[in-house]
Amino acid sequence: MAVSYMDFTSPNVEYTFDTRNNVFFKKDNRNYILALGIRQLNTLGNVSILDIHISKSNVIEPHIHQNASELVYxxxxxxxxxxxxxFTKQLLNFRIQPGQVANVPQGWVHYEMATVDNTHLIAIFDAPVPEFIGVSDMLRLTPANVLAHTYCLNEAEVKKTLAPIQSTVVIGPPANCQTPREEPAAPDLRQDIQPQPMTVANYDQHYYGYYSPYYDQW
Structure with a gap:
C-alpha cells in the first residue's frame, strides 16, 4: 500500500531503487544483507524487505522484530x-527451498541457517522499517554479574565466554571466529510441498533477543 500522504505530483516521487546501493550488513562477499524501506523508496507504505545472501552453515543470528511480522521467501x-x-515454549524448524516460505509472527525469536552455498532469501516485513533486536546485543550489553546471578552461573566463566562478542553479529559465525566448531546437522524432512516442522534434537534452544542499532541504518 502506498503512503497516503505522498504527493504523486511531486518531482521527488520515487518508483524504483537498486537494493545493491543500500547494504544493511556485510560479513564477506558471500554473506551479506541488502535493505529496502521507505527511506530508499518513498512511495512504499507499510512494507519493507531484506535481500539476504548467505552460504552454507552461516546463520542470521537469533533475533526478533518487535514491530513487524516476517515472511521469508x-x-x-x-x-x-x-x-x-x-506460547508453547517450542522451537520449530522449517526447511525452505526455492518457491517455499516460512512465516514468523511479530516479536517471535527466530533465526535462519543456510544449508547450501549461495542461498538467497527475501524477507518481507509489514513495517516501513523493521526493528532488528539481536541476541548478540543482549549478551554483550547485559553485565556478566547480572547474567551469572540470574541464571546461577560462574561470573568469571560468563565473562570469558562472552568476551569475544564485541558488536552486533547479524551473520554468524563472525568472520574473525577462531573457535573450532562442529557444523550443525540438519535432520531429514518430509518431502511435502509445504515445509514441515523438524525435530529440535540438533539445535540449540537458548536464544533470546535484544536491541540492535543496525535498523537505524535504513
Whole structure:
C-alpha cells in the first residue's frame, strides 16, 4: 500500500531503487544483507524487505522484530528457518527451498541457517522499517554479574565466554571466529510441498533477543 500522504505530483516521487546501493550488513562477499524501506523508496507504505545472501552453515543470528511480522521467501539454495513459539515454549524448524516460505509472527525469536552455498532469501516485513533486536546485543550489553546471578552461573566463566562478542553479529559465525566448531546437522524432512516442522534434537534452544542499532541504518 502506498503512503497516503505522498504527493504523486511531486518531482521527488520515487518508483524504483537498486537494493545493491543500500547494504544493511556485510560479513564477506558471500554473506551479506541488502535493505529496502521507505527511506530508499518513498512511495512504499507499510512494507519493507531484506535481500539476504548467505552460504552454507552461516546463520542470521537469533533475533526478533518487535514491530513487524516476517515472511521469508527462498529464491535459491536452501535454508532452515527456526522460531520459538512463546506460547508453547517450542522451537520449530522449517526447511525452505526455492518457491517455499516460512512465516514468523511479530516479536517471535527466530533465526535462519543456510544449508547450501549461495542461498538467497527475501524477507518481507509489514513495517516501513523493521526493528532488528539481536541476541548478540543482549549478551554483550547485559553485565556478566547480572547474567551469572540470574541464571546461577560462574561470573568469571560468563565473562570469558562472552568476551569475544564485541558488536552486533547479524551473520554468524563472525568472520574473525577462531573457535573450532562442529557444523550443525540438519535432520531429514518430509518431502511435502509445504515445509514441515523438524525435530529440535540438533539445535540449540537458548536464544533470546535484544536491541540492535543496525535498523537505524535504513
Amino acid at each position: 527462498c529464491i535459491s539454495g536452501e535454508a532452515i528457518v527456526s522460531l520459538i513459539n512463546p
